[in-house]
Amino acid sequence: MxxxxxxxxxxxxxxxxxxxxxxxxxxxxxxxxxxxxxxxxxxxxxxxxxxxxxxxxxxxxxxxxxxxxxxxxxxxxxxxxxxxxxxxxxxxxxxxxxxxxxxxxxxxxxxxxxxxxxxxxxxATRSDVARAVRVPWVRNERSAVAGLKTTSYAENVVALAEAARHGADEALLANTVGELCEGTGSNVFVERDGELVTPALSGGCLAGITRELLLEWGAETGLPVREARPGELPLSVLDDVLAGGAHLLLSGSVRNVVPVVQLDGHDVAVGPLCAAARDLFESRMVEHLDP
Ligand SMILES: Cc1ncc(COP(=O)(O)O)c(C=O)c1O
Known part of the structure; x- marks a missing residue:
């Protein structure tokens, strides 16, 4: 052992x-x-x-x-x-x-x-929920390594340390044009108007395997989840989350699919679709270990 x-x-x-x-x-x-x-x-x-x-x-x-x-x-x-x-x-x-x-x-x-x-x-340390903070740094969607999972993760180390200083376990970044992009080790979904919407890959986020599976399994089971249209998810959508008009979900390997319960130090409610997405992922993942 x-x-x-x-x-x-x-x-x-x-x-x-x-x-x-x-x-x-x-x-x-x-x-x-x-x-x-x-x-x-x-x-x-x-x-x-x-x-x-x-x-x-x-x-x-x-x-x-x-x-x-x-x-x-x-x-x-x-x-x-x-x-x-x-x-x-x-x-x-x-x-x-x-x-x-x-x-x-x-x-x-x-x-x-x-x-x-x-x-x-x-x-692995797992939690059923996530606490996130906005950080001032950006993802460069025009970088030579945008979308690649390189070992050059120092930017993420700094951003995550900043999140930890604020009692959070994930930092959320915009891209260079002010769109919501991703976390240091997770993709993000916004629940709004009866849909879950995630930033498009063209915005510079990593093509997360968990994100990809949630999109596929959502489509198969009728969970309304899709990629954002250009300009649909500015970083300011997080203000709607703080105001209670939207909800957040993070996805990533090890973390799996977890609703955000705290944003920028304020408690935020778990959306019904966020909870449904978490349940869908948890049940599917044990049925298909190499989907
Ligand atoms: C920057 C970044 N975005 C998103 C993710 C989520 O990807 P996956 O679901 O493949 O773990 C990760 C994973 O570590 C990541 O490092």
């Missing part, structure tokens, strides 16, 4: 001890954040939606100009950490970097250095 406080680690074909040295000091993921990653929930000992996560990992790697990940090797790593994990394990992390690199931002010639691949499994 695993020790719940330390992650299980798979690297280069085998399980490793927590204090094993694995990655070189010149790994380009370490020096400049030149890498991509995925986080999946672990449900009943299986990685939830692994196929979709691996697809997105490949998309992100291609977006950075990295070679396609070796999916068979990663699946073997996932199987190895899950086989060794106990009941406390609730999340899985797959990290892929460009491998050893120069000290600057340029890379060694593709294919000449091995990529670094690490698979980790560890405990």
């Amino acid at each position: 695993s020790d719940p406080t330390t992650p299980l680690i798979w690297f280069d074909g085998s399980l490793r001890a927590p204090d094993d040295p694995l990655v070189t000091a010149v790994d380009h993921g370490l020096t400049v954040g030149d890498g991509v990653f995925e986080t999946c929930s672990v449900v009943r000992g299986e990685a939830f939606a692994l196929t979709r996560h691996l697809r997105r990992l490949t998309r992100s790697a291609r977006g950075l100009g990295l070679e396609d990940p070796d999916e068979a090797a990663i699946r073997a790593g996932v199987a190895a950490v899950l086989a060794a994990s106990g009941p406390d394990v609730g999340r899985l992390r797959i990290t892929l970097t460009a491998g050893p690199g120069p000290l600057g931002s340029h890379r060694f010639t593709a294919g000449l250095v091995p990529q670094t691949v690490v698979v980790l499994a560890g405990p």
Whole structure:
């Protein structure tokens, strides 16, 4: 059985001890954040939606100009950490970097250095609800890495620390044109006028797997959930939430689908569609572990 406080680690074909040295000091993921990653929930000992996560990992790697990940090797790593994990394990992390690199931002010639691949499994902390705050920083929907799940997450670290300082567990960001975009590790849905509406991917948010499944499962079951039209969700929609005219829902792996009960330090009510979306996701996810 695993020790719940330390992650299980798979690297280069085998399980490793927590204090094993694995990655070189010149790994380009370490020096400049030149890498991509995925986080999946672990449900009943299986990685939830692994196929979709691996697809997105490949998309992100291609977006950075990295070679396609070796999916068979990663699946073997996932199987190895899950086989060794106990009941406390609730999340899985797959990290892929460009491998050893120069000290600057340029890379060694593709294919000449091995990529670094690490698979980790560890405990998950879950809550049925979320507390969110607006932060002043923006997502750049025109960034070279918009929509890619890169390991360059320092902006999210700073924003989440700001949320924590305000007693919240998620920070909400606008994009450069003032539209509601996403959280540091979640997509956002607004319940208004009998519908759940989520920012479109063109606004710079990550194509969340949880978001995508909620859109698909909603369409299948008649839950009114859709992507926003251009200009439909300015950040100021959060003022409507504070005034009680709209409600918020967050989606993300590990977090799953959770209603927001506090915004900018004020209690806000859970919308009926937000609650229905949470219930739909919870019931579907245990029926389909790799949807
Ligand atoms: C920036 C960002 N947006 C959205 C999400 C939600 O994506 P998913 O549902 O695939 O976990 C994440 C996940 O960590 C994220 O990092």
